[in-house]
Amino acid sequence: MIKLTTESNGKIKVGLPSALMGYRLNPLLDHFFTNLGAEVVYSEQTNSQILEEGAALVNENICTPFKIYFGHVARLLKSCDYIPALRFVSEEDRTYTCPKFMGLRSLLMNISFREQRDKFLPLEINMRKFTPHVKKGEQEKILKAELAQIGEVFGKTEKQTHDYYHDALLVKEKFEQDMANGMILPYDMKQPENPDLSIGVIGHPYNIYDSYLSMNILSKLYRMNVKVITIEMVGKEISEKAADTHMSKKLFWNYEREIVGSVAYLLENNLVDGILFLDSFPCGPDSLMSVFLNQISNNLDGKLMAIVLAELDSDTGLKTRVEAFVNSIRGVKAGVI
Amino acid sequence: MKGKNHVVTVPQMGTMSILVEDWMKRLGIDFLPPSPLNNKMIEVGASVSPEFACFPLKATIASIMNSADNGADIALMVGGYGPCRFGYYGEVYKAILKENGYDKKIRICTLEPMTSGEGLLNDLQKFFGPLIELSSKSKPTIYWHLTRSFKKAVCMDKIESMLLSIRAKEKYRGDTQKKYDEAVGLLRSAKNDKELAKYQEEAVDVMNSVELDSNRKTFKIGVVGEFYVVLEPFINMNIERLLNELGIEIERAIYITDWTGPKNAEKVAGINNFDAHKLAKPWIDGWCGGDCTANVGHAIHYINEGIDGIIHLYPFGCMPDIMALEALEIITAEAQTPFLSIQIDEKTGQAGIVTRLQAFTNIVRKETEKIWHAI
Numbered sequence: 001m002i003k004l005t006t007e008s009n010g011k012i013k014v015g016l017p018s019a020l021m022g023y024r025l026n027p028l029l030d031h032f033f034t035n036l037g038a039e040v041v042y043s044e045q046t047n048s049q050i051l052e053e054g055a056a057l058v059n060e061n062i063c064t065p066f067k068i069y070f071g072h073v074a075r076l077l078k079s080c081d082y083i084p085a086l087r088f089v090s091e092e093d094r095t096y097t098c099p100k101f102m103g104l105r106s107l108l109m110n111i112s113f114r115e116q117r118d119k120f121l122p123l124e125i126n127m128r129k130f131t132p133h134v135k136k137g138e139q140e141k142i143l144k145a146e147l148a149q150i151g152e153v154f155g156k157t158e159k160q161t162h163d164y165y166h167d168a169l170l171v172k173e174k175f176e177q178d179m180a181n182g183m184i185l186p187y188d189m190k191q192p193e194n195p196d197l198s199i200g201v202i203g204h205p206y207n208i209y210d211s212y213l214s215m216n217i218l219s220k221l222y223r224m225n226v227k228v229i230t231i232e233m234v235g236k237e238i239s240e241k242a243a244d245t246h247m248s249k250k251l252f253w254n255y256e257r258e259i260v261g262s263v264a265y266l267l268e269n270n271l272v273d274g275i276l277f278l279d280s281f282p283c284g285p286d287s288l289m290s291v292f293l294n295q296i297s298n299n300l301d302g303k304l305m306a307i308v309l310a311e312l313d314s315d316t317g318l319k320t321r322v323e324a325f326v327n328s329i330r331g332v333k334a335g336v337i
Numbered sequence: 338m339k340g341k342n343h344v345v346t347v348p349q350m351g352t353m354s355i356l357v358e359d360w361m362k363r364l365g366i367d368f369l370p371p372s373p374l375n376n377k378m379i380e381v382g383a384s385v386s387p388e389f390a391c392f393p394l395k396a397t398i399a400s401i402m403n404s405a406d407n408g409a410d411i412a413l414m415v416g417g418y419g420p421c422r423f424g425y426y427g428e429v430y431k432a433i434l435k436e437n438g439y440d441k442k443i444r445i446c447t448l449e450p451m452t453s454g455e456g457l458l459n460d461l462q463k464f465f466g467p468l469i470e471l472s473s474k475s476k477p478t479i480y481w482h483l484t485r486s487f488k489k490a491v492c493m494d495k496i497e498s499m500l501l502s503i504r505a506k507e508k509y510r511g512d513t514q515k516k517y518d519e520a521v522g523l524l525r526s527a528k529n530d531k532e533l534a535k536y537q538e539e540a541v542d543v544m545n546s547v548e549l550d551s552n553r554k555t556f557k558i559g560v561v562g563e564f565y566v567v568l569e570p571f572i573n574m575n576i577e578r579l580l581n582e583l584g585i586e587i588e589r590a591i592y593i594t595d596w597t598g599p600k601n602a603e604k605v606a607g608i609n610n611f612d613a614h615k616l617a618k619p620w621i622d623g624w625c626g627g628d629c630t631a632n633v634g635h636a637i638h639y640i641n642e643g644i645d646g647i648i649h650l651y652p653f654g655c656m657p658d659i660m661a662l663e664a665l666e667i668i669t670a671e672a673q674t675p676f677l678s679i680q681i682d683e684k685t686g687q688a689g690i691v692t693r694l695q696a697f698t699n700i701v702r703k704e705t706e707k708i709w710h711a712i
């Protein structure tokens with residue numbers, strides 16, 4: 001996801017944090033802002049300083065991915081003219097992302113970086129048809145006003161901005177479809193040529209693809225000759241359907257729906273030899289999923305290991321656990337043959 | 338699922354069970370009030386729940402399992418469609434009960450609010466379905482009885498709000514609590530609207546008959562936070578009684594009927610959600626689940642009214658209220674209003690809280706006296 005900052009070329013620089021919802025929305029935002037005439041700058045990959053910087057800006061008990069996001073924003077503010085301040089309510093009808101995605105913009109602009117609030121471009125993304133506390137028609141109005149405001153910054157008309165935004169939504173969709181169809185691998189992932197095992201590495205994309213947060217779990221598995229399948233590779237359409245058949249009440253968080261559905265789908269269709277569920281500390285929605293994931297994997301005779309990613313985890317500790325998991329699956333497989 | 342053979346309960350949460358009991362009685366359904374929570378129950382709740390689930394889940398599942406042991410076989414629960422975890426509690430309960438072999442003993446019936454987005458008819462069925470089965474009564478009848486019980490609960494909440502201020506000024510410790518119990522007893526016994534109106538006046542008189550200590554200087558603080566930890570005294574270590582006993586009057590941002598009632602209706606707690614959201618806007622712009630935005634708005638309202646301090650209660654890991662906390666810290670600092678935030682989980686002990694409350698009360702006292710001297 002890294003794009004190196006080029007020499008100043010007179011373009012307005014827009015910074016996109018490689019964190020949190022960036023792993024869903026950056027293709028959209030990249031397309032949108034590039035079309036508007038911006039130079040899009042990504043933050044570097046997460047490292048311990050970024051986490052520390054972010055952690056200093058928010059409450060210590062907030063989840064790690066959130067802290068990381070604030071660290072990325074702090075970095076980008078130093079080199080960019082603008083950063084989109086997202087209020088990401090929902091990416092489809094009838095689900096939410098997470099309460100924290102809804103409060104994020106307020107925390108950025110009104111609290112943590114309030115002295116620099118002019119450097120933020122507010123943008124609310126809400127694909128729900130109905131949202132409590134939002135009056136009918138208000139949502140469209142908010143979006144329209146925000147797009148107009150962004151357009152003004154780049155000297156574009158309302159119509160142009162609107163069109164770019166809608167194109168960008170399609171780009172997001174295409175990106176997701178390509179990952180689901182296997183046309184592209186998500187976020188520079190590498191797969192071994194002749195894997196002898198497949199493992200579902202399941203969790204919020206920012207827990208999986210951020211190599212700092214996930215402690216390089218993907219390359220660890222690559223080196224163990226394991227093929228990895230993630231929720232993006234299963235694809236929303238399939239995972240959501242599977243979740244809805246396995247849960248007696250529809251999950252109202254899209255990520256959790258994709259997580260539960262992917263686990264069910266992969267196990268049901270024998271597409272993996274085991275599942276690693278990566279959840280970061282302390283994640284609200286994920287915290288409730290363990291019960292359901294255990295039930296589903298027990299029912300389907302699957303092997304599932306949950307790993308809670310905390311700030312203080314040691315790399316070797318994770319390596320040992322993952323190795324033990326992979327070896328035990330290999331052992332069982334060998335025994336069967 | 339005929340009513341006669343079933344015993345219904347609700348998880349313990351403040352005075353909620355009084356409301357539901359009244360409603361169930363009217364519908365002819367047997368009701369078992371949940372036992373008060375205790376440490377043993379919390380331990381059980383924590384041991385059966387996912388480790389990082391929010392604390393209210395651990396407490397309420399404990400309450401449900403306890404009631405199942407005491408003979409209840411249906412637990413009513415309110416549902417929801419997010420984004421905070423509460424809306425999925427019912428499903429998590431079911432999974433936990435199953436894991437622990439309790440699913441044979443007790444069933445969870447979730448009453449879903451009318452906001453699924455799947456159409457009103459569907460929503461009505463989801464809400465009323467279980468109750469129609471239990472009571473063999475029609476939707477309008479069930480609804481009508483709910484409005485009656487709700488009205489009674491509003492009266493009770495109003496009496497509770499009197500308790501929270503009068504108890505701080507009582508001459509003889511324990512007097513207000515006695516009068517409060519008497520007043521609640523009166524209200525509970527009301528069988529129809531006419532009786533309710535009459536008893537309400539009497540209940541107010543009872544509360545006003547508490548002898549006050551006219552020499553005592555009292556202060557007023559606002560209590561905001563996540564609804565469960567605010568409304569359930571066992572969980573918050575009875576913080577309101579402790580504060581009252583330290584001579585502090587309380588304005589609380591939420592009551593049971595504020596929480597269960599329509600979101601923008603008139604509130605026992607002062608301002609409605611709509612106004613609270615407006616006040617919060619410069620800080621937390623828009624709803625972000627649970628009571629985050631409303632809490633920020635309430636705190637601002639209290640500050641505007643000249644409150645002497647604000648206390649914020651939230652469970653560990655709570656998503657909406659940790660964001661409220663970020664805003665409350667700055668808002669109270671700017672207004673120079675003493676502020677104390679208490680995070681509550683199964684390991685929180687009362688001793689620690691008492692010390693923190695005393696320290697906080699001293700700050701409030703000093704700050705307020707500073708202002709008095711300045712005048």
Ligand code: SF4
Pocket residue numbers: 063064065066097098099100101204280282283284285286656
């Ligand atoms: S979904 Fe979980 S990890 Fe992501 S922001 Fe919300 S609480 Fe944090």
Ligand code: SF4
Pocket residue numbers: 284391392393421422423563564565627628652654655656657658
């Ligand atoms: S408001 Fe907070 S503690 Fe309460 S259910 Fe929601 S996330 Fe849990």
